[in-house]
Amino acid sequence: MVVISKNPVHSVMYLILTFFCIAGHYLLLNAQFLAIVHLIVYAGAIMVLFLFVIMLLNLNQDSVPKGSYLLPFAGALSGGTLLLVLVSALKRSDTLIQQSAADASLGMLKTLGKVLYTDYVLPFEIASVLFLIAMVGSVILSKKDPLKEPETV
Amino acid sequence: MNTIFQQIPIEHYITLSAILFCIGVLGVLTRRNAIVLFMSVELMLNSVNLLLVAFSMFHANPAGQILVFFIMAVAAAEVAIGLAIIVMIYRNLKTIDIAELSKLKH
Numbered sequence: 628m629v630v631i632s633k634n635p636v637h638s639v640m641y642l643i644l645t646f647f648c649i650a651g652h653y654l655l656l657n658a659q660f661l662a663i664v665h666l667i668v669y670a671g672a673i674m675v676l677f678l679f680v681i682m683l684l685n686l687n688q689d690s691v692p693k694g695s696y697l698l699p700f701a702g703a704l705s706g707g708t709l710l711l712v713l714v715s716a717l718k719r720s721d722t723l724i725q726q727s728a729a730d731a732s733l734g735m736l737k738t739l740g741k742v743l744y745t746d747y748v749l750p751f752e753i754a755s756v757l758f759l760i761a762m763v764g765s766v767i768l769s770k771k772d773p774l775k776e777p778e779t780v
Numbered sequence: 781m782n783t784i785f786q787q788i789p790i791e792h793y794i795t796l797s798a799i800l801f802c803i804g805v806l807g808v809l810t811r812r813n814a815i816v817l818f819m820s821v822e823l824m825l826n827s828v829n830l831l832l833v834a835f836s837m838f839h840a841n842p843a844g845q846i847l848v849f850f851i852m853a854v855a856a857a858e859v860a861i862g863l864a865i866i867v868m869i870y871r872n873l874k875t876i877d878i879a880e881l882s883k884l885k886h
Contacts, residue, residue: 702810761857
């Protein structure tokens with residue numbers, strides 16, 4: 628539905644539906660923290676960003692013309708082949724390793740926070756720097772071109 | 781301990797992730813709207829996230845969930861930058877058809 632609907636706004640709505648389903652799966656898997664973070668980040672922030680850009684560019688009607696009729700068939704063929712390969716590889720594979728002892732507190736915020744701030748401090752800090760770079764970069768990119776219109780900030 | 785893997789085997793999660801990933805690949809291959817392309821990339825990232833969480837719970841290892849957390853952070857940054865680039869492309873070319881973006885070739 629995300630892929631085949633003509634209107635980009637409908638695509639966004641179906642994508643939000645998919646994200647809610649994935650969050651439900653996280654809850655079923657007993658990963659409460661990730662489910663909440665997923666809802667906030669994806670359904671809350673990213674989808675609003677998508678909708679905002681679509682509205683800003685006024686793309687309600689799909690202005691992009693359809694290409695040749697060969698393109699969807701080729702895409703469907705290659706996507707279906709990839710799916711076939713993945714699933715058949717799964718079927719052929721041996722039985723998975725025995726499941727470890729389940730830990731009910733694994734998806735909880737306390738456990739994850741302890742791991743995040745002891746073993747993964749450096750990636751965490753790098754992620755914060757990445758966010759800073761992304762913020763500055765998106766501001767610079769979406770600014771008006773300073774060469775054409777100087778001093779209009 | 782009663783977990784979900786006694787009712788749903790992990791193979792079903794792998795299959796679901798494969799299906800989601802292939803839908804994302806299909807979207808990237810067939811659509812020409814740059815924003816829908818980005819949404820397909822998000823779909824692929826999410827399928828990988830789902831698989832990571834399933835395996836993390838299967839092996840009772842929190843590293844997978846930490847990795848999913850970082851993937852979400854990187855995806856958020858990527859979407860911010862990508863949408864800014866799309867806005868700039870639209871401002872310059874008045875279109876977001878990716879077939880029009882082949883000017884670098886000539």
